[in-house]
Amino acid sequence: xxxxxxxxxxxxxxxxxxxxxxxxxxxxxxxxxxxxxxxxxxxxxxxxxxxxxxxxxxxxxxxxxxxxxxxxxxxxxxxxxxxxxxxxxxxxxxxxxxxxxxxxxxxxxxxxxxxxxxxxxxxxxxxxxxxxxxxxxxxxxxxxxxxxxxxxxxxxxxxxxxxxxxxxxxxxxxxxxxxxxxxxxxxxxxxxxxxxxxxxxxxxxxxxxxxxxxxxxxxxxxxxxxxxxxxxxxxxxxxxxxxxxxxxxxxxxxxxxxxxxxxxxxxxxxxxxxxxxxxxxxxxxxxxxxxxxxxxxxxxxxxxxxxxxxxxxxxxxxxxxxxxxxxxxxxxxxxxxxxxxxxxxxxxxxxxxxxxxxxxxxxxxxxxxxxxxxxx
Numbered sequence: 359x360x361x362x363x364x365x366x367x368x369x370x371x372x373x374x375x376x377x378x379x380x381x382x383x384x385x386x387x388x389x390x391x392x393x394x395x396x397x398x399x400x401x402x403x404x405x406x407x408x409x410x411x412x413x414x415x416x417x418x419x420x421x422x423x424x425x426x427x428x429x430x431x432x433x434x435x436x437x438x439x440x441x442x443x444x445x446x447x448x449x450x451x452x453x454x455x456x457x458x459x460x461x462x463x464x465x466x467x468x469x470x471x472x473x474x475x476x477x478x479x480x481x482x483x484x485x486x487x488x489x490x491x492x493x494x495x496x497x498x499x500x501x502x503x504x505x506x507x508x509x510x511x512x513x514x515x516x517x518x519x520x521x522x523x524x525x526x527x528x529x530x531x532x533x534x535x536x537x538x539x540x541x542x543x544x545x546x547x548x549x550x551x552x553x554x555x556x557x558x559x560x561x562x563x564x565x566x567x568x569x570x571x572x573x574x575x576x577x578x579x580x581x582x583x584x585x586x587x588x589x590x591x592x593x594x595x596x597x598x599x600x601x602x603x604x605x606x607x608x609x610x611x612x613x614x615x616x617x618x619x620x621x622x623x624x625x626x627x628x629x630x631x632x633x634x635x636x637x638x639x640x641x642x643x644x645x646x647x648x649x650x651x652x653x654x655x656x657x658x659x660x661x662x663x664x665x666x667x668x669x670x671x672x673x674x675x676x677x678x679x680x681x682x683x684x685x686x687x688x689x690x691x692x693x694x695x696x697x698x699x700x701x702x703x704x705x706x707x708x709x710x711x712x713x714x715x716x717x718x719x720x721x722x723x724x725x726x727x728x729x730x731x732x733x734x
Contacts, residue, residue, distance in 0.1 A: 372523030538649025551589030570613035591622035
């Protein structure tokens with residue numbers, strides 16, 4: 359994708375008004391195309407510069423994360439608090455770093471950072487006015503190359519959009535009423551509802567579902583939401599096998615990261631018999647505009663048509679679309695008609711369905727009569 363298109367995608371994403379937690383997974387994916395990296399994360403801070411939340415594409419395992427907060431978070435040299443304070447005092451918008459051989463022998467690297475496979479780092483200070491909002495971190499592995507001056511310039515160019523995107527706007531709630539699929543994972547439980555096999559994607563979704571906020575204060579409090587949910591699903595399946603009245607083995611949790619839907623299925627017997635296992639699928643659902651934005655990247659829609667599609671997905675009427683775009687209602691109606699024509703759709707619902715299904719390939723023109731084969 360060309361740089362202009364990537365920047366347009368990032369700007370549009372940050373103008374949805376959904377808030378930082380909702381857009382961060384999509385935003386980090388887009389940043390991969392602007393500044394190639396192995397993984398990325400964002401760290402929110404409060405007015406005192408303390409970490410108040412975080413989202414990372416590679417989340418540390420829960421026990422390692424707790425170890426970081428208890429042993430290293432306040433470290434004078436390597437801790438987040440002091441490191442962020444130094445960056446904020448320098449006033450540098452973007453900075454980069456790399457590790458030397460001595461660092462690889464340190465306790466901090468071997469206990470914490472080696473799990474992230476991070477060697478080259480690129481940091482961006484995200485602020486609003488003079489007040490810091492957080493730190494964006496991009497990582498590359500040891501066998502990669504250091505971040506360049508051009509990479510630093512590219513990242514610095516989007517920090518103002520990211521700052522804008524961290525705030526939820528007035529249209530956030532209506533848009534949240536519909537959701538698209540963001541990710542799916544499977545967890546296998548024993549008969550008591552304890553996980554016996556969890557792939558990295560499943561561990562990550564379980565952690566996000568049970569932690570609306572990820573910070574030193576939040577992790578000091580153990581959250582039992584998801585374990586309780588898993589045990590309850592196993593009890594539902596037990597009741598079904600015993601012909602007892604039971605609710606369907608489905609549950610959901612909704613927090614700042616999205617909606618998580620859990621569905622349980624018996625494996626090798628009921629959960630209540632020795633050796634019985636239960637598979638639980640976890641469906642992570644996000645605000646619909648985020649799913650649509652990913653679908654629209656290959657749709658061939660113009661930037662204006664994408665903007666109109668997102669407004670339609672938010673439930674806006676053509677009159678409201680005209681107001682948002684600053685155009686006449688006739689112009690807004692024209693954009694909607696062109697959008698439907700391009701998607702071969704007749705209404706908002708059909709347009710959304712075709713985008714989510716990837717059914718937006720342009721129709722090929724029929725060959726001219728002279729070019730058509732003739733029968734014999």
